[in-house]
Amino acid sequence: MKTVLVxxxxxxxxxxxxxxxxxxxxxxxxxxxxxxxxxxSRPKAKFCAVAVTSxxxxxxxxDELLRPLLKVPCFVVGEATAAAARARGFETVTTGDGxxxxxxQIVIEELPSGGCLLYLTGKxxxxxxxxxxxxxxxxxxxxxxYDTVSVSYTTEFLHDFFAQKRIDSxxxxxxxxxxxxxxxxxxxxxxxxxxxxxxxCLSQRIADVLTDWNQGRVxxxxxPDEGALLQLMREA
Numbered sequence: 673m674k675t676v677l678v679x680x681x682x683x684x685x686x687x688x689x690x691x692x693x694x695x696x697x698x699x700x701x702x703x704x705x706x707x708x709x710x711x712x713s714r715p716k717a718k719f720c721a722v723a724v725t726s727x728x729x730x731x732x733x734x735d736e737l738l739r740p741l742l743k744v745p746c747f748v749v750g751e752a753t754a755a756a757a758r759a760r761g762f763e764t765v766t767t768g769d770g771x772x773x774x775x776x777q778i779v780i781e782e783l784p785s786g787g788c789l790l791y792l793t794g795k796x797x798x799x800x801x802x803x804x805x806x807x808x809x810x811x812x813x814x815x816x817x818y819d820t821v822s823v824s825y826t827t828e829f830l831h832d833f834f835a836q837k838r839i840d841s842x843x844x845x846x847x848x849x850x851x852x853x854x855x856x857x858x859x860x861x862x863x864x865x866x867x868x869x870x871x872x873c874l875s876q877r878i879a880d881v882l883t884d885w886n887q888g889r890v891x892x893x894x895x896p897d898e899g900a901l902l903q904l905m906r907e908a
Contacts, residue, residue: 673698676905677842677869679849681705681820683731688843691902697841702833704852708819710795712737715813720787723779723812725749725772725801727756729792732818741790745782749775749801750897770896771875772801780808788812795819796848798877822852827861834862839869841905846874850881857885872905874898 676697678685681704689699709732722741724730730738730753738760746762748754754767766782768775783789789812791802796819805812825833842857844850850873857866871890873879879892891908893901 674840675700675837677702677839679704679843679853680845681707681728681823684727684845688898691898695902695906700833700837700839702825703823704849704856705820705846706823707732707794708821710816710818712792712815712817714740715790715815717788717790717813719744719790719813720784721745721747721779721782722762722790722792723747723775723801724753724757724792725775725797726794727753729794729817730756730760733760733792733815734817737815737817747775747779747782752898772798773804776801776804776808776810779805780810783810786811790815792817798847820846820848822848830856830859830862834865837865839865841870841872841908842866843901843905844871844873844878844882847878847881850878854882854885870905870908872901872908874901 678688678701685701685703692699714737742761745764746757747766749768750770754765757765791812791814795816873892875896876892879890882890893904
């Protein structure tokens with residue numbers, strides 16, 4: 673059974689692990705980051721829509737923040753985020769094609785003239801969505817519902833975790849995750865575990881972080897969607 677290192681934070685790591693088991697892989701869960709809830713207050717403005725580029729932004733948002741917004745349209749980046757939006761009670765959810773820039777174009781086309789958008793997001797995030805909105809002079813405010821912080825492991829823990837394990841594949845979901853993985857896998861005591869590892873990234877933007885990674889092969893999913901990522905790994 674081929675091993676797959678899962679580096680994304682919880683609870684996503686567990687869901688990915690279950691998908692891998694169902695597909696005949698042995699998941700090794702080692703989150704390199706974790707989600708921390710922030711006490712986000714609702715900006716003082718009237719919003720005609722909400723946008724979300726991460727399901728974590730919805731999971732970590734308080735009921736107090738979301739309750740007044742549930743009847744306005746909610747624009748989300750992909751299917752996983754759409755499911756999270758519906759679970760939190762949003763009545764009208766419009767789903768993009770997986771990336772922030774594409775979602776921004778949908779918002780630009782559908783947001784009422786003069787309307788103001790509330791962007792639920794994390795402290796650490798890709799700039800694509802906001803940059804696209806600014807170029808089109810769309811009015812928006814950000815509400816930071818969570819932060820992403822790195823997870824550190826003791827040398828003893830890592831030694832035991834990787835003991836006699838060959839890592840066939842590794843899944844990476846963010847640019848910061850890629851940076852942390854490169855630092856981890858380059859450690860002298862661990863580098864031999866990754867001699868023939870295939871590195872599978874959720875997007876080309878993430879894969880670009882690993883251009884100097886020579887120990888393994890680096891691949892980027894055709895779209896920033898976990899289904900596409902896992903299909904890429906199966907076909908490699």
